[in-house]
Amino acid sequence: MSTLQITDLHVSVETEEGAKEILKGVTLTINSGETHAIMGPNGSGKSTLAYSIAGHPRYTVTSGTITLDGEDVLAMSVDERARAGLFLAMQYPVEVPGVTVSNFLRTAKTAVSGEAPKLRHWVKDMRGAMDNLRMDSSFAERNVNEGFSGGEKKRHEILQMELLEPKFAVLDETDSGLDVDALRVVSEGVNRAKEATGSGVLLITHYTRILRYITPDHVHVFVDGRIAEQGGPELADDLEANGYDRFVTAGA
Ligand code: ADP
Ligand code: MG
Ligand code: MG
Numbered sequence: 001m002s003t004l005q006i007t008d009l010h011v012s013v014e015t016e017e018g019a020k021e022i023l024k025g026v027t028l029t030i031n032s033g034e035t036h037a038i039m040g041p042n043g044s045g046k047s048t049l050a051y052s053i054a055g056h057p058r059y060t061v062t063s064g065t066i067t068l069d070g071e072d073v074l075a076m077s078v079d080e081r082a083r084a085g086l087f088l089a090m091q092y093p094v095e096v097p098g099v100t101v102s103n104f105l106r107t108a109k110t111a112v113s114g115e116a117p118k119l120r121h122w123v124k125d126m127r128g129a130m131d132n133l134r135m136d137s138s139f140a141e142r143n144v145n146e147g148f149s150g151g152e153k154k155r156h157e158i159l160q161m162e163l164l165e166p167k168f169a170v171l172d173e174t175d176s177g178l179d180v181d182a183l184r185v186v187s188e189g190v191n192r193a194k195e196a197t198g199s200g201v202l203l204i205t206h207y208t209r210i211l212r213y214i215t216p217d218h219v220h221v222f223v224d225g226r227i228a229e230q231g232g233p234e235l236a237d238d239l240e241a242n243g244y245d246r247f248v249t250a251g252a
Contacts, residue, residue, distance in 0.1 A: 002069050002085065002167045004030045004200060009064035011045075011052045022048045024225040025064070030168060030200040037211060037236060038204045040222030041244045046204045048225075050172040053202075054088040055081055068167070082112050085167030087199075089157040089174060096144035101156065102126065104144045105163055112164050129162040133189050150177035158189040165197040174203070175210035187213030208240040223247045 011023035022045045030036050038046050052059045053066060055078045066073040068084050076084060096104060105126060110116045117125070130137060133155045142148075148156065154174055161169050171190065175183055187210060194201060203214060211219075211233070219235040220227045221244075228247050229235065 002032045002200070003067075004073075004086075004168045004202075005065070005067045006049075006053075007065045007067075009049075009052065009066065010062045011048055012060045012062050013048070013058055014060070019060070021062070022059075022225050023052065026225070026227060028220065028227070030202060032167065032200050033194070033198050034218065035194070035201040035203055035214060035216045036218045036220060037216035038202060038220050038222055039206070039208070039236065039239060040228075041248055042206060044222040045225040046206075046222050047172055049222075050088065050170050050202075050204055053081075053086065053170055054078065079111065082108075082164075083114070085112075087161055087164055087166030087169040089161070089169070089171045097146070099144050100141050101144055101159075102140040105160065108160065109163055112166075125163060126159075129159055129189075132162075132192060133159055134185050135159065151179070151182045154178060154182070154186050155189075158186050158193070161199075162189060162193045162196070165193070166199055168200045168202065169193070170202045170204070172204045173206065175205055175207060183210060184213055190214055208236045211236045221247055 006026055006028040009023050009026040010021060012019040012021045026049060028036065038049065040046055048059060052061060053073070055076070061074055068086065071084065073081060073084070073086070106117065106122060126140065127137065130139065135155055145153065157174065174186060178186060190201065191214060193199060203210070203216060205211070216233055216236065219231050219233065221229040221235065221239070
């Protein structure tokens with residue numbers, strides 16, 4: 001069993017008017033096998049939390065801690081975080097010219113696990129995961145992110161999650177821009193990866209619809225850089241029916 005622990009996290013970004021505090025004390029514990037949904041209005045700091053876990057250089061942690069099984073995540077480089085078992089779906093959002101999906105995934109798997117996967121097993125695993133995600137086999141020979149549609153980017157993210165078998169996966173707006181069929185396929189991929197690996201999942205989303213396919217154990221409502229309310233799946237139902245108004249009004 002692994003634990004990702006975020007304690008009283010304060011994060012700032014540099015803006016033209018100087019440093020601006022965005023996360024104002026976030027405390028959250030995620031265990032293996034658990035799914036935590038982070039929900040909240042636009043601009044509440046959800047992506048900032050994801051980037052902070054990822055180690056994005058633009059986000060400065062001014063106080064608080066993030067640990068993975070007691071190890072100081074904030075002291076780790078981005079690569080070390082990946083090797084420690086953290087998967088961040090937006091970690092490689094850029095085009096990687098001349099690198100095929102197949103080579104990229106195998107390189108990432110080698111980097112994360114410390115040894116190159118046996119080619120025959122690897123090809124079988126990759127094909128299996130791609131079939132499950134309803135991806136055409138020709139996708140493996142395309143260059144990473146080059147001309148990918150929104151849906152292809154999301155499938156590629158979940159393909160990475162399935163193959164890299166992380167301890168914890170942070171998925172930021174995995175549902176955005178997906179039609180209902182793609183949403184279901186991608187959600188099934190997340191559930192399969194969870195089941196196979198026992199990963200903990202931090203599922204960041206503005207909308208509740210993905211939570212019909214991926215049932216969260218815990219729901220946290222983000223407002224203005226803080227967790228304003230916590231609950232179980234019923235909290236997502238409440239948000240679906242009533243929106244974020246009561247939180248935003250209360251915080252204004
Ligand atoms: P969410 O993902 O919940 O929509 P974000 O974490 O993207 O929220 O943003 C939270 C707040 O921080 C917003 O007001 C946003 O404008 C601001 N912010 C985020 N990143 C930056 C940045 N790099 N520079 C300036 N402001 C930023
Ligand atoms: Mg936003
Ligand atoms: Mg966001």
